[in-house]
Amino acid sequence: MELRELGATGLRVSPVGFGASPLGHVFGDVPRDVARAAVRRALDLGINFFDTSPYYGGTVSESVLGDCLRAAGVPRDRFVVATKCGRYREGFDFSAARVTRSVDESLARLGLDYVDILHCHDIEFTDLDQIVNETIPVLQKIKESGKARFIGITGLPLSIYTYVLDQVPPGSVDVILSYCHYGINDTALVDLLPYLKSKGVGVISASPLAMGLLTDNGPPEWHPAPKELKLACRAAADHCKKKGKNITKLAMQYSLMNNEISTVLVGMNSPEQVEENVAAAIELSTSGIDKELLHEVEAILEPVKNMTWSSGIEQA
Ligand SMILES: NC(=O)C1=CN([C@@H]2O[C@H](COP(=O)(O)OP(=O)(O)OC[C@H]3O[C@@H](n4cnc5c(N)ncnc54)[C@H](O)[C@@H]3O)[C@@H](O)[C@H]2O)C=CC1
């Protein structure tokens, strides 16, 4: 897979990114040997971008990812690691003191001297002015210390990105991580891409499978989507299955089609899923997407297109 530039960071990342929340058992138990095999397979197939956070599995995802990268025994410059701060099993805390402590805790769990990207995690759950006036300034200090090379912000509502980026000094935020807004059922992120480009901010798009909605197994119990959206995605998956096709492959390829998005983070729990998703990316580049199936699935999902759910607190 040809690597893509990530904003103005100079980082070159694989179009398929390894989402490590499943390594924190967020979608079900993943035995350690399977996790190690999945990360090993990802590296062998050209995936170089790994995303985690202290929130996934209450720090388990970071610890397991660190173990898997060590077990793979590849040089540090062979991979790009992103983690987050501010969201934890026990709740949210974006204070300068907590995020300063958080990055040291993450580095210890990952077994790394630095992370490439440190995101403020799901910032819609705090007063965005705290992110602008307290959290991002202290993350700049962490960046100067060398513990994080670049700074990002993540969350569901797209409005959080313009609110923050319109107020912080240019270059304070290097990347954003949006999720569930660039896939067959929801392409709302498209409208923000020109703005993000104008700010020189790199774009990471996560959850091409809508956190499991666009899979044959369906979403986990905790999935917050409205019932109508869940039912429509189920119908789309069943339609593909009836035709002997795979909605997950179609969804992966759809999310990978926009080159303005540097990397698509997909949560993976096995070497088989790594192989399937990389194969989907390669097939997209060689023979394109199944246009007929895509049109059929888009018709099924039309009534729920860009349907989302609320996330976070009321902003003043
Ligand atoms: N707020 C934030 O910062 C967010 C960050 N993320 C990051 O992005 C990553 C991807 O998002 P996810 O939530 O994991 O959702 P996703 O849309 O990537 O779906 C993950 C689910 O799809 C399954 N899956 C993956 N490949 C498959 C295949 N080939 N066949 C069948 N099933 C397959 C996985 O086992 C898992 O159950 C996360 O792991 C996390 O690292 C995701 C959401 C929010």
Ligand SMILES: O=C1O[C@H]([C@@H](O)CO)[C@@H](O)[C@@H]1O
């Ligand atoms: O960061 C996050 O990950 C959660 C889910 O996508 C697991 O991968 C999501 O609820 C949260 O924003």
